[in-house]
Amino acid sequence: MAEAVSIEIQQELNASREIETENTESQKEANISNENKSQYERDIDLLCDNGIIRNYLGDNETATSLVNKLNIHVSLSGINPNHNCIFKELNDFYKKPWHKWKATLRHQYFSTPWRIASTIAAIILLMFTFIQTVCSIIQIVPIV
Numbered sequence: 515m516a517e518a519v520s521i522e523i524q525q526e527l528n529a530s531r532e533i534e535t536e537n538t539e540s541q542k543e544a545n546i547s548n549e550n551k552s553q554y555e556r557d558i559d560l561l562c563d564n565g566i567i568r569n570y571l572g573d574n575e576t577a578t579s580l581v582n583k584l585n586i587h588v589s590l591s592g593i594n595p596n597h598n599c600i601f602k603e604l605n606d607f608y609k610k611p612w613h614k615w616k617a618t619l620r621h622q623y624f625s626t627p628w629r630i631a632s633t634i635a636a637i638i639l640l641m642f643t644f645i646q647t648v649c650s651i652i653q654i655v656p657i658v
Contacts, residue, residue, distance in 0.1 A: 554582060555574055558574045558577045558578050562574065
């Protein structure tokens with residue numbers, strides 16, 4: 515009989531601990547949710563202040579709730595986990611300044627045949643100017 519009572523007491527204690535754990539976890543989730551919500555509100559404020567997005571909904575809280583609802587009913591089942599690795603490699607590639615400079619050079623100076631020709635002509639003109647400057651200095655200053 516005493517064993518049955520002690521087992522029941524242990525079961526009740528375990529059940530109360532589980533309820534406390536669930537309550538604590540739900541409180542933690544609520545706190546995290548509130549932190550995320552305030553973070554999203556700050557993000558929306560920042561995006562609106564910098565002119566990246568325009569908020570026609572009135573206040574930023576409404577825009578925040580709209581952004582939070584964007585991922586409802588979105589299925590991630592078709593996304594390959596290997597894509598994260600590819601995304602990371604791609605972002606690391608474009609963080610290097612040389613790749614940015616190369617892309618800018620191609621886009622700005624070599625996008626059409628006329629731009630290629632004018633860029634090459636400008637480079638040749640600068641080289642001739644430099645050579646002429648060096649020759650003029652050599653004429654004035656005798657080589658020892």
